[in-house]
Amino acid sequence: xxxxxxxxxxxxxxxxxxxxxxxxxxxxxxxxxxxxxxxxxxxxxxxxxxxxxxxxxxxxxxxxxxxxxxxxxxxxxxxxxxxxxxxxxxxxxxxxxxxxxxxxxxxxxxxxxxxxxxxxxxxxxxxxxxxxxxxxxxxxxxxxxxxxxxxxxxxxxxxxxxxxxxxxxxxxxxxxxxxxxxxxxxxxxxxxxxxxxxxxxxxxxxxxxxxxxxxxxxxxxxxxxxxxxxxxxxxxxxxxxxxxxxxxxxxxxxxxxxxxxxxxxxxxxxxxxxxxxxxxxxxxxxxxxxxxxxxxxxxxxxxxxxxxxxxxxxxxxxxxxxxxxxxxxxxxxxxxxxxxxxxxxxxxxxxxxxxxxxxxxxxxxxxxxxxxxxxxxxxxxxxxxxxxxxxxxxxxxxxxxxxxxxx
Amino acid sequence: xxxxxxxxxxxxxxxxxxxxxxxxxxxxxxxxxxxxxxxxxxxxxxxxxxxxxxxxxxxxxxxxxxxxxxxxxxxxxxxxxxxxxxxxxxxxxxxxxxxxxxxxxxxxxxxxxxxxxxxxxxxxxxxxxxxxxxxxxxxxxxxxxxxxxxxxxxxxxxxxxxxxxxxxxxxxxxxxxxxxxxxxxxxxxxxxxxxxxxxxxxxxxxxxxxxxxxxxxxxxxxxxxxxxxxxxxxxxxxxxxxxxxxxxxxxxxxxxxxxxxxxxxxxxxxxxxxxxxxxxxxxxxxxxxxxxxxxxxxxxxxxxxxxxxxxxxxxxxxxxxxxxxxxxxxxxxxxxxxxxxxxxxxxxxxxxxxxxxxxxxxxxxxxxxxxxxxxxxxxxxxxxxxxxxxxxxxxxxxxxxxxxxxxxxxxxxxxxxxxxxxxxxxxxxxxxxxxxxxxxxxxxxxxxxxxxxxxxxxxxxxxxxxx
Numbered sequence: 001x002x003x004x005x006x007x008x009x010x011x012x013x014x015x016x017x018x019x020x021x022x023x024x025x026x027x028x029x030x031x032x033x034x035x036x037x038x039x040x041x042x043x044x045x046x047x048x049x050x051x052x053x054x055x056x057x058x059x060x061x062x063x064x065x066x067x068x069x070x071x072x073x074x075x076x077x078x079x080x081x082x083x084x085x086x087x088x089x090x091x092x093x094x095x096x097x098x099x100x101x102x103x104x105x106x107x108x109x110x111x112x113x114x115x116x117x118x119x120x121x122x123x124x125x126x127x128x129x130x131x132x133x134x135x136x137x138x139x140x141x142x143x144x145x146x147x148x149x150x151x152x153x154x155x156x157x158x159x160x161x162x163x164x165x166x167x168x169x170x171x172x173x174x175x176x177x178x179x180x181x182x183x184x185x186x187x188x189x190x191x192x193x194x195x196x197x198x199x200x201x202x203x204x205x206x207x208x209x210x211x212x213x214x215x216x217x218x219x220x221x222x223x224x225x226x227x228x229x230x231x232x233x234x235x236x237x238x239x240x241x242x243x244x245x246x247x248x249x250x251x252x253x254x255x256x257x258x259x260x261x262x263x264x265x266x267x268x269x270x271x272x273x274x275x276x277x278x279x280x281x282x283x284x285x286x287x288x289x290x291x292x293x294x295x296x297x298x299x300x301x302x303x304x305x306x307x308x309x310x311x312x313x314x315x316x317x318x319x320x321x322x323x324x325x326x327x328x329x330x331x332x333x334x335x336x337x338x339x340x341x342x343x344x345x346x347x348x349x350x351x352x353x354x355x356x357x358x359x360x361x362x363x364x365x366x367x368x369x370x371x372x373x374x375x376x377x378x379x380x381x382x383x384x385x386x387x388x389x390x391x392x393x394x395x396x397x398x399x400x401x402x403x404x405x406x407x
Numbered sequence: 408x409x410x411x412x413x414x415x416x417x418x419x420x421x422x423x424x425x426x427x428x429x430x431x432x433x434x435x436x437x438x439x440x441x442x443x444x445x446x447x448x449x450x451x452x453x454x455x456x457x458x459x460x461x462x463x464x465x466x467x468x469x470x471x472x473x474x475x476x477x478x479x480x481x482x483x484x485x486x487x488x489x490x491x492x493x494x495x496x497x498x499x500x501x502x503x504x505x506x507x508x509x510x511x512x513x514x515x516x517x518x519x520x521x522x523x524x525x526x527x528x529x530x531x532x533x534x535x536x537x538x539x540x541x542x543x544x545x546x547x548x549x550x551x552x553x554x555x556x557x558x559x560x561x562x563x564x565x566x567x568x569x570x571x572x573x574x575x576x577x578x579x580x581x582x583x584x585x586x587x588x589x590x591x592x593x594x595x596x597x598x599x600x601x602x603x604x605x606x607x608x609x610x611x612x613x614x615x616x617x618x619x620x621x622x623x624x625x626x627x628x629x630x631x632x633x634x635x636x637x638x639x640x641x642x643x644x645x646x647x648x649x650x651x652x653x654x655x656x657x658x659x660x661x662x663x664x665x666x667x668x669x670x671x672x673x674x675x676x677x678x679x680x681x682x683x684x685x686x687x688x689x690x691x692x693x694x695x696x697x698x699x700x701x702x703x704x705x706x707x708x709x710x711x712x713x714x715x716x717x718x719x720x721x722x723x724x725x726x727x728x729x730x731x732x733x734x735x736x737x738x739x740x741x742x743x744x745x746x747x748x749x750x751x752x753x754x755x756x757x758x759x760x761x762x763x764x765x766x767x768x769x770x771x772x773x774x775x776x777x778x779x780x781x782x783x784x785x786x787x788x789x790x791x792x793x794x795x796x797x798x799x800x801x802x803x804x805x806x807x808x809x810x811x812x813x814x815x816x817x818x819x820x821x822x823x824x825x826x827x828x829x830x831x832x833x834x835x836x837x838x839x840x841x842x843x844x845x846x847x848x849x850x851x852x853x854x855x856x857x858x859x860x861x862x863x864x865x866x867x868x869x870x871x872x873x874x
Contacts, residue, residue, distance in 0.1 A: 116598065119534065119535065121534050121535070122534075164783060164784055164809075166788070166793065168793070171793070177808075178807055178808070178809045179808060179809055180784075180809060183784070183809055183812045183813065183816075184812075185812050185815060185816065187815070187819075188856060188860065190854070190855070190856045190860070191819070191855065191856070191860045191863070191864065194850075194851040194854060194855060194860075194864050195815065195864060195867060197847050197850065197851060198847050198848050198851050198864055198867070198868040198869070198870075199867075199868070199869060200847070201847070201869075202869040202873075204745075204802060204803060204806050204869075205806055205811065205869045205872070208806045208807060208808050208810070208811040209808075209811055209815075211808040212808035212809070212811055212812040212815075215808060216812070322475070
């Protein structure tokens with residue numbers, strides 16, 4: 001097992017090694033074991049509870065039409081048929097070529113072990129903790145961080161938490177890089193030099209500044225200093241994008257993953273569609289599709305070694321509510337994309353939507369733990385032992401039968 | 408030994424160009440032991456006042472449920488609910504502004520720092536809707552008045568605070584053998600009956616003993632059983648409901664509390680008092696104070712001295728603070744701890760001597776832009792700590808590339824919005840760092856291209872970021 005090193009330990013050790021490392025903190029190894037493999041994992045946390053029933057519509061289920069008034073499923077509502085039983089919401093139609101190429105799959109009727117209380121707060125905590133239950137209160141590390149702790153050859157830039165949102169899924173003792181594409185420091189050349197001067201004798205500040213400046217240079221080309229660009233391997237100069245937007249997140253993730261990074265995580269919000277879902281859901285879905293397409297474009301040749309998992313804290317009620325939306329539910333759907341994914345499939349043991357099929361008479365009944373899919377994906381990508389996945393990464397999980405997620 | 412400038416930086420709110428630092432430790436303790444003067448100038452409502460918002464919110468929700476089907480009434484009820492929630496959101500921003508202003512204008516900076524320390528030690532948050540706005544009123548009512556007394560009273564105040572009962576699920580914990588449980592079982596509400604150990608566990612692990620082998624899972628369970636019956640209502644605040652309490656005595660750390668008679672709140676108070684004066688608690692609190700006020704890995708001599716006086720006085724906090732200010736390890740001239748984002752911003756505002764009226768009128772967008780968004784970007788989303796253990800103390804948790812970029816950004820850009828006339832950086836370096844300005848910062852103050860950058864560089868320098 002890799003000793004888990006905190007970022008603090010990393011910094012202290014780097015300080016001891018000497019200041020030559022400051023020139024290139026991104027490439028500083030925190031352990032000296034073999035490098036991780038070539039596969040990439042992107043985890044997108046969909047905050048707010050995505051309505052799986054509306055995104056991957058089980059329009060072949062005869063009970064669906066009776067549950068929803070304004071949310072018309074299937075081709076009648078503009079969705080694209082996937083396999084005769086499920087149809088894809090029009091907000092994701094730009095992903096159909098991926099489906100046809102076998103690079104897009106879904107898991108349906110999945111959930112975390114979270115039941116009954118239906119709070120976003122607790123639901124997201126549990127999704128990111130990857131544990132069976134929430135006690136003791138949300139003070140555990142995240143499952144992606146535990147993956148790093150158990151992987152040999154983890155470097156300080158192997159995993160990136162991207163954006164300003166807290167990402168508990170990556171939080172924990174293993175070192176994780178954190179950056180937001182809109183955080184680019186725009187300093188005048190003189191201010192930059194003076195900032196380096198006032199921080200020079202303080203290793204913690206000096207290293208953080210060096211890394212911040214290096215990452216900022218990737219984002220916003222600085223007029224008087226293009227050496228940094230050349231050093232980064234002669235990449236195409238980045239074009240300015242709307243700051244902080246979803247495409248900027250995806251572009252930054254892709255840029256890092258093309259390099260040394262192997263894991264990236266960020267979150268997308270806007271899924272809490274209590275009212276007028278027909279209008280509000282596309283506002284979250286279209287950006288999700290754009291994000292995945294931006295990842296594919298940005299990853300270029302390494303898209304073939306990539307899996308993207310988009311997961312949400314829980315699903316929404318099977319029945320439409322009084323304000324043409326849906327309320328917090330249980331079972332939901334997960335999206336998987338990437339050239340490493342065995343796509344063109346909706347993986348589900350479909351529980352049915354009949355009155356007696358619904359969980360507590362209201363929600364899609366979960367038939368599989370969503371963590372099982374994440375675990376099989378990590379097994380496929382990084383070759384982790386099943387026993388390790390079921391005990392350390394996702395304690396208490398039974399991974400069940402192998403869904404053969406990865407090519 | 409004692410140094411006025413260092414005292415104001417390390418134990419106070421930071422240097423100010425208009426307020427002199429304390430002359431000696433005695434002056435600091437005298438102020439701290441005297442009246443809490445700054446709250447009148449920059450008031451924050453108590454939780455008792457906040458409960459009126461909870462009642463208004465409940466009334467609006469009820470009206471919305473009753474009005475289902477009546478479009479006009481339903482619309483009006485929804486509007487009322489949004490109004491209550493919106494007003495509370497604005498107030499939360501206002502209270503943040505008040506907390507900055509208290510730090511800027513206080514002569515009693517040690518008190519503000521101690522309130523911050525204990526509020527973090529007893530972290531409580533809202534988990535839904537209006538309760539998200541509750542932390543500042545909770546601190547004002549259940550932390551602030553108790554920081555100069557006995558630690559046991561502080562523990563009791565925090566543990567019985569409605570926001571704490573809400574945050575750590577105590578309100579949902581019902582003794583399985585209680586009258587309430589029997590009534591619920593008769594109504595078929597089986598799923599909602601049960602003990603919740605969350606508060607009991609955190610009281611032991613975070614608030615009193617600390618993570619140690621002085622207690623085990625049985626103690627957690629017994630304390631959770633003892634805690635049943637504690638709840639709150641919007642109308643009255645804290646309420647002890649004997650009918651929800653688990654019958655019979657409970658044994659925590661070998662001591663029996665309660666009896667087969669009717670459950671009493673006094674038994675809970677007795678257990679909390681014993682926990683608050685336990686030797687493990689003395690060590691835990693001593694370590695936390697030393698870490699918070701000196702460095703990530705504190706001098707064991709300091710920790711030992713604090714624990715000793717804590718034990719000897721059964722948790723007399725003023726005696727503990729006196730020892731902290733008296734110990735040589737507290738006066739090591741090397742600045743170590745990195746200020747958390749709020750402390751950084753508030754001390755910058757103090758060095759800039761911002762006007763007392765700046766955040767006081769309801770200027771939500773201004774507070775959002777100048778305080779809340781920058782705090783979030785520096786890694787400290789206001790009143791949303793990552794867990795009940797509060798914000799991290801480790802310097803490296805804050806000075807990440809992203810966190811430092813956000814600090815630099817704010818240091819360069821905010822001061823110009825906080826003051827119409829920026830001071831000359833060569834003067835400001837004295838305001839912010841006094842006689843302790845290192846040569847490279849003095850150089851940067853002179854060499855910067857303009858005032859904005861000069862001030863930004865001084866505020867971003869480790870000499871200002873650390874204390």
